[in-house]
Amino acid sequence: xxxxxxxxxxxxxxxxxxxxxxxxxxxxxxxxxxxxxxxxxxxxxxxxxxxxxxxxxxxxxxxxxxxxxxxxxxxxxxxxxxxxxxxxxxxxxxxxxxxxxxxxxxxxxxxxxxxxx
Amino acid sequence: xxxxxxxxxxxxxxxxxxxxxxxxxxxxxxxxxxxxxxxxxxxxxxxxxxxxxxxxxxxxxxxxxxxxxxxxxxxxxxxxxxxxxxxxxxxxxxxxxxxxxxxxxxxxxxxx
Numbered sequence: 001x002x003x004x005x006x007x008x009x010x011x012x013x014x015x016x017x018x019x020x021x022x023x024x025x026x027x028x029x030x031x032x033x034x035x036x037x038x039x040x041x042x043x044x045x046x047x048x049x050x051x052x053x054x055x056x057x058x059x060x061x062x063x064x065x066x067x068x069x070x071x072x073x074x075x076x077x078x079x080x081x082x083x084x085x086x087x088x089x090x091x092x093x094x095x096x097x098x099x100x101x102x103x104x105x106x107x108x109x110x111x112x113x114x115x116x117x
Numbered sequence: 118x119x120x121x122x123x124x125x126x127x128x129x130x131x132x133x134x135x136x137x138x139x140x141x142x143x144x145x146x147x148x149x150x151x152x153x154x155x156x157x158x159x160x161x162x163x164x165x166x167x168x169x170x171x172x173x174x175x176x177x178x179x180x181x182x183x184x185x186x187x188x189x190x191x192x193x194x195x196x197x198x199x200x201x202x203x204x205x206x207x208x209x210x211x212x213x214x215x216x217x218x219x220x221x222x223x224x225x226x227x228x229x
Contacts (some may be wrong), residue, residue, distance in 0.1 A: 043219045043222050045214060045219075046159070105150070106217060108152075
């Protein structure tokens with residue numbers, strides 16, 4: 001089946017630093033990838049939709065200058081949390097949708113836990 | 118914003134019993150999907166039901182969809198301790214860019 005990986009799986013950083021999270025589709029091409037944030041005991045909230053070769057589409061309330069998304073290839077999207085603060089501590093999950101066809105299933109990565117001190 | 122509300126928020130049952138989780142949503146959908154999440158892990162896709170379908174089965178899973186009531190249910194039969202996880206419904210809204218909007222989730226605990 002389709003596999004999506006994320007790296008790193010967890011990161012601890014100091015307040016004010018930037019953190020980059022990678023999301024890769026390992027055995028398929030993904031024109032579209034999605035980034036979600038999940039706080040403890042809560043549901044997933046969509047942050048942005050990442051489209052290969054074009055600008056990401058951000059959800060209302062998500063700062064595009066703080067959460068930089070780059071989708072440079074059909075198998076890689078990156079999320080950079082710039083100048084991270086403790087309130088950015090969360091579980092970040094990406095998902096990828098298979099390019100082409102009528103596939104409607106999204107395949108999720110294992111998540112990245114970010115702790116900002 | 119969240120589209121769906123799920124109930125119960127938490128469910129604890131004995132191994133072998135059936136578990137039923139419900140999901141309600143607000144606007145017209147293209148399809149509804151159920152996902153499972155083990156603690157601190159990513160999501161696993163369980164089943165997808167389209168808006169023109171009423172019931173679907175996959176192994177021990179049975180999903181129903183009532184578009185008139187804007188609700189869906191997930192039934193897990195003969196539950197096992199390994200079924201302990203959080204379960205989320207997610208909708209793809211009609212006319213949307215096929216983004217998923219997740220419900221609030223149900224934490225299922227199956228006691229051995």
